[in-house]
Structures are given as structure tokens and as C-alpha cells.
Amino acid sequence: MTMKRGALAKASGCNIETIRYYEDIGLLGPPERTASGHRIYSPDDQARLGFILRGRELGFSIDELRELLSLVDSNSYSCGEILSLARGHIDSLKRKIFDLQRLERTLADIFRRCEGGDASDCPIVDALYDRATG
Structure with a gap:
């Protein structure tokens, strides 16, 4: 089930600016958009945000998360x-x-x-x- 940014922020317990920041620095890819231009986040986007947020809770730096996600994204780690x-x-x-x-x-x-x-x-x-x- 897809959701808009505000719903994703609420569901994940972070704020909209945090999601925007992770998109800006490339940890989250650009989301799909509806015909009216609203950003919508797929279940994969939601899971990735959860991974990032949990990693941050555990003290992983942005660079460490970037490296982890790079390995995960390669599907050959x-x-x-x-x-x-x-x-x-x-x-x-x-x-x-x-x-x-x-x-x-x-x-x-x-x-x-x-x-x-x-x-x-x-x-x-x-x-x-x-x-x-x-």
C-alpha cells in the first residue's frame, strides 16, 4: 500500500523534513508521484526509511548507512x-x-x-x- 509523505512521516514516527533530507542526500530515492504531483511511497520505500531510522537509532552515521545500503542495493553482499x-x-x-x-x-x-x-x-x-x- 502506498502512502503520501505526511502519512509516511506519521507511520514511521519521524517528521516530513527528515524524509525530505534523506531524499536530498540520496539515502531514499525519489518517490513516485501521482498525476496531481503528490509524492507516494511504496512499501519498499517505507521499509528503506525504517532501515535508515533504525540505523540512526543505533548510532550509525549517514556515511555508514550509505555504505550499508549500497551493499544491500547491490544484492550481492x-x-x-x-x-x-x-x-x-x-x-x-x-x-x-x-x-x-x-x-x-x-x-x-x-x-x-x-x-x-x-x-x-x-x-x-x-x-x-x-x-x-x-
């Missing part, structure tokens, strides 16, 4: 190729988690030096200025 891309994504996530944990520790250390209150001398501001000029 192997599970091993997909696994290799997914492992690369997991490695990237691990690096981001490590960086975020380091950032959290740094901020927590800065915050521990701050007593709050009404004083205008603030270790948080001092730390930010030290980084910006250092």
Missing part, C-alpha cells in the same frame, strides 16, 4: 561484509564512549573544585579560560 561494517561501527562507539568518560572525569574534577555560592571567583570559569588560552 555477504553477511561477513555487513558484520565487518557493524564491527567498525562498534569500534567507533567504543572510542566515543571512552572519550565521553574521559570528558566526564575532567568535568567532575573541575566541578569538585567549585564550592558554588555567591563568590564571583569560579573554578569552572577559570578552567574554561585556561583551556581556551592554553
Whole structure:
């Protein structure tokens, strides 16, 4: 069953601008149009959007999704190729988690030096200025 863009947005839980963006960057192909010019999305279009949205929920970048979809579109991918891309994504996530944990520790250390209150001398501001000029 085909549907118009607004119905697709509602059914998929995303907004119309997101669908338009994925079309603009080529993750979604141009949809068919009715005689009156309305965009209509096929079940395949709907499934592809679901794939993209789920991939984004899992933290895949646009480039990673583009690569995955390219393999899927070729109809000649192997599970091993997909696994290799997914492992690369997991490695990237691990690096981001490590960086975020380091950032959290740094901020927590800065915050521990701050007593709050009404004083205008603030270790948080001092730390930010030290980084910006250092």
C-alpha cells in the first residue's frame, strides 16, 4: 500500500523534513508521484526509511548507512561484509564512549573544585579560560 509523505512521516514516527533530507542526500530515492504531483511511497520505500531510522537509532552515521545500503542495493553482499561494517561501527562507539568518560572525569574534577555560592571567583570559569588560552 502506498502512502503520501505526511502519512509516511506519521507511520514511521519521524517528521516530513527528515524524509525530505534523506531524499536530498540520496539515502531514499525519489518517490513516485501521482498525476496531481503528490509524492507516494511504496512499501519498499517505507521499509528503506525504517532501515535508515533504525540505523540512526543505533548510532550509525549517514556515511555508514550509505555504505550499508549500497551493499544491500547491490544484492550481492555477504553477511561477513555487513558484520565487518557493524564491527567498525562498534569500534567507533567504543572510542566515543571512552572519550565521553574521559570528558566526564575532567568535568567532575573541575566541578569538585567549585564550592558554588555567591563568590564571583569560579573554578569552572577559570578552567574554561585556561583551556581556551592554553
